[in-house]
Amino acid sequence: MMLTLKQTRQLRTFLLGLLAWAVGLVMFFPIFWMILTSFKTELAAFASPPELFFTPTLENYVEIQQRSGYFSFAWNSVVVSFGSTIIGMLIAVPAAYSMAFYESKRTKSTLLWMLSTKMLPPVGVLMPIYLLCKNTGLLDTRTALVIIYTLINLPIMVWMVYSFFKEIPKDILEAARLDGATPLQEISRVLLPISKGGLASTMLLSLILSWNEAFWSLNLTASKAAPLTALIASYSSPEGLFWAKLSAVSTLACAPILIIGWLSQKQLVRGLSFGAVK
């Protein structure tokens, strides 16, 4: 049987689509399986061969709160990631503002230098930061994590806000300035309303990075200030059957960030690529 050119093309698109679906399902499978396991009993979670059909239960979600106090860890994550995001924005927005609208000879090298601070591997400064925190009583406090997350995300935030500001026509700001607006009014009445989409995605990226950060949170916290990353790491030393509970706590810890990521994937690319890919 001969296929027309159009039919061959349709068939090819169909087969490639099928392949894409297969790749997507394989990549997503661990997450799907984690969510599924969180609704099993511990016995069913350990069953071999794995059970695909079972009576779902919510007991794991109840138990992780009762046993390990999920919400206090979640609260630490919320405080630390929102705290560092808000402080970071307060520092980054003014810097990006003058870099974008009052560019000088040094602006580009300053931006690149900021990027280069990200190249400093955290282990290089682990000892001093640990000892500084220990001697100032900041060990195992949320304050320490807020300070550190603000600093490690600051370069990305400046870059991202800068690249959004760069797209705003300068005439708009000049018009406001001619009308007698002070810089502060310029920022609050003109700039922020125009760029709120970009600023929101910068904040989302900072939230994601802080929420998932797992070097400093594992090394600087013990029990009081430990965020979700540390709670989950504590499941690495198992006591009895714990697969279903691990899945439940992981699902809860990842769900908010996963949803934020899905909603803002397009805008995140710009921040993650330091403005190079839009």
Next chain:
Amino acid sequence: MNTTSLDSRTTQQPEDKARQGGVSRYENRLRLATVSPSVLLLLVWMIVPLAMTIYFSTIRYNLLYPGENDFVGLENFYYFITDAGFLAGAANTLILVGSVLLISVVLGVLISVLVDIDFWGRGLVRVMLISPFFIMPTVSALVWKNLLLHPVSGIFAAIWRFFGATPVDWFTHYPMFSIIMIVSWQWLPFAILILMTAMQSLDQEQKDAARLDGAGPLAIFWHITLPHLSRPIAVVVMIETIFLLSVFAEIYTTTSGGPGYETTNLAYLIYNQALLQFDVGMASAGGLIAVVIANIAAFVLIRLIGKNLTDKAS
């Protein structure tokens, strides 16, 4: 650009000419007030701990033996480099960074070309593909270790058994391979996210024109798609290198660097010296070596693509 338009305004209004000096002085003050907080904070963040690390690396400093802080010169560096873990750690760091980069760039390009085709449910497939990037490292490590790779109840074991093979104990027999799998699962989606977005700005007309000229899909991929993706690929390589040099949580929660030193990278080795053996001096020496390695990588990468970054941004 802004200064020129300001200048033209002032020349149009000669009576304002006296203000011109005032404007640039005002601009300088504004710049100072807005940029300096970020710069100062980052400068302190960089210099103070780094200076302390350099100082610690030259003294004997173990938290278990307080008060014995003699200057020892380069002894810490000597012991760190001749330590059995160092060569293994350096090699494992290279293997981990290299393999994950290779996997995420090659598969990332292929997958983002694949999902650029208009097929049914493309949006959903894209969301599924990038999702692992948003999962926190401790979760992906433990989910892989306990739900997928576990030799008794894991999915892989079930698949092996289904085909009549003996399930593999991944973390015992192929520890580094297992870590590479987990880390690639997290970072391949990052490459897909960046490259997929970059694909959308590929000029469709250029492709159509090439096709009319008789270019096959391979030629189009090689001469149009790949050059278009070269900058985004460079970005992916640079950013992944930064993060992959310091992979920590995945090792911490699965193998603790073992068995032996088989999955110990430099980050984990230094952590081990510092917070498990309390040898601040030696850990600091190791930390400095890690900084030097990262800086060599950074220097090369920034040289290669840093200029492009600012050119595009402006």
